[in-house]
Amino acid sequence: MRWIFPRVESLSLTIIVMAGCTIFPACRKQSVSARAIPAPRTYVDEALCLNCHRETGKTYHSSAHALTSSLPSDDSIKGHFEPGLNRMSTSDPSLSFVMTRAGNEYFETAIIATPAKTVERRERIDIVVGSGRKGQTYLYWDQDRLFELPVSCWIQTREWMNSPGYPDGTANFSRGTSDRCLECHTTSFVAQSPPRNRFKPDSLVLGISCQKCHGPGSAHIAQTQRGAVSITGSGIVNPAKLSRERQMDLCSLCHAGVGQPKAAPLSYTAGDVLAKYLVVAKAAPRSRIDPHGSQVQTLTQSKCYRQSATLTCLTCHDVHQQNRSAQSYAKNCLTCHQIQACGKFFTLGEAIRGKCIDCHMPLEKTAKIIMRMGGQLHQPEVRTHHIGIYSTATPSDAQ
Numbered sequence: 001m002r003w004i005f006p007r008v009e010s011l012s013l014t015i016i017v018m019a020g021c022t023i024f025p026a027c028r029k030q031s032v033s034a035r036a037i038p039a040p041r042t043y044v045d046e047a048l049c050l051n052c053h054r055e056t057g058k059t060y061h062s063s064a065h066a067l068t069s070s071l072p073s074d075d076s077i078k079g080h081f082e083p084g085l086n087r088m089s090t091s092d093p094s095l096s097f098v099m100t101r102a103g104n105e106y107f108e109t110a111i112i113a114t115p116a117k118t119v120e121r122r123e124r125i126d127i128v129v130g131s132g133r134k135g136q137t138y139l140y141w142d143q144d145r146l147f148e149l150p151v152s153c154w155i156q157t158r159e160w161m162n163s164p165g166y167p168d169g170t171a172n173f174s175r176g177t178s179d180r181c182l183e184c185h186t187t188s189f190v191a192q193s194p195p196r197n198r199f200k201p202d203s204l205v206l207g208i209s210c211q212k213c214h215g216p217g218s219a220h221i222a223q224t225q226r227g228a229v230s231i232t233g234s235g236i237v238n239p240a241k242l243s244r245e246r247q248m249d250l251c252s253l254c255h256a257g258v259g260q261p262k263a264a265p266l267s268y269t270a271g272d273v274l275a276k277y278l279v280v281a282k283a284a285p286r287s288r289i290d291p292h293g294s295q296v297q298t299l300t301q302s303k304c305y306r307q308s309a310t311l312t313c314l315t316c317h318d319v320h321q322q323n324r325s326a327q328s329y330a331k332n333c334l335t336c337h338q339i340q341a342c343g344k345f346f347t348l349g350e351a352i353r354g355k356c357i358d359c360h361m362p363l364e365k366t367a368k369i370i371m372r373m374g375g376q377l378h379q380p381e382v383r384t385h386h387i388g389i390y391s392t393a394t395p396s397d398a399q
Helices: 046-050 054-060 179-185 210-214 219-228 243-253 295-302 326-333 346-350 355-362
Strands: 001-006 085-089 095-102 107-114 120-126 127-129 134-140 145-146 151-154 158-163 170-172 186-188 363-365 371-373 377-378 381-383
Touching: 046 054, 046 210, 085 151, 085 158, 179 243, 186 210, 243 295, 326 355
Parallel strands: 001 170
Antiparallel strands: 085 095, 095 107, 107 120, 127 134, 134 145, 134 151, 151 158, 158 371, 363 381, 371 377
């Protein structure tokens, strides 16, 4: 058995719980402002963007990118807190977790119970990471240091599970959340490293806002207010007008793995050359790549990508809209391919229309997330972005 708690090198079960209080006092918490604007970057308040782009903003605010991090609430946290549904057992029969709500606050508690003693560690959920489509992980503040909590939620079943990378049977509250994690799950922040999980708590701008993909908006707003915006010099980045390489760089910042930083976090700006700031792994032509977090590598392996001069992530994805079903993406395939050319057309006919993604970009198990749910290990499936021919995939796999 292996129990890990921050600021405690080892845990002795001879420590007792007194007066109903846990032996680990809760850390002092600091509030997080989702609207804080960090300096010295030239970001503006997102409300200024909505003055002119209100309709786009309405749909974007319910998109996966916008919801990739948020403050905790009944709406943002997808897991259950009701008795009977709020407990997670582990492979260690003496260790379990319970998730509770107290007013407008939410907590994860590790409970180590033996015939002789009971030991608890409780921490508050301060930040929700994950849009609510696949899974959610939760973070907590210890003064100005940010840590990942050991229990996450798998959205498909709304069950509690061990957080990715946490061995089953472990109560680890000491894993820091790095600046590279926040670079992709928030718009911006002010780092105070070392260590790499130290930040100004009120500097976090949660979610991915307009300026993450369009660049800082101060120059654009200033030009607009002066009536000086022109087609050639708007002071803002339109990703759709970038070259193919720069479009792929923009998505690669967060959809090509962790990479190797060459500059401080948040140094990269939309439209720039990513390689100056972050080195991402290239995909070998025939290598097997895990589908989780490697969308760029798997896409660029594809014959469709290699034989096209224009195919990018934006060909299929409109990040301003809510996520769509797999079937809705098929129309993009049919701009180049005819359903009559599909090997399944002879037996299925027109029923094959709309099933391109099911067969040619199937769900695959990821080895990067292995979790325990309902007493059993579970390996979730993630959509591969390697467009190809899969002998085991059929249209009935649609999800």
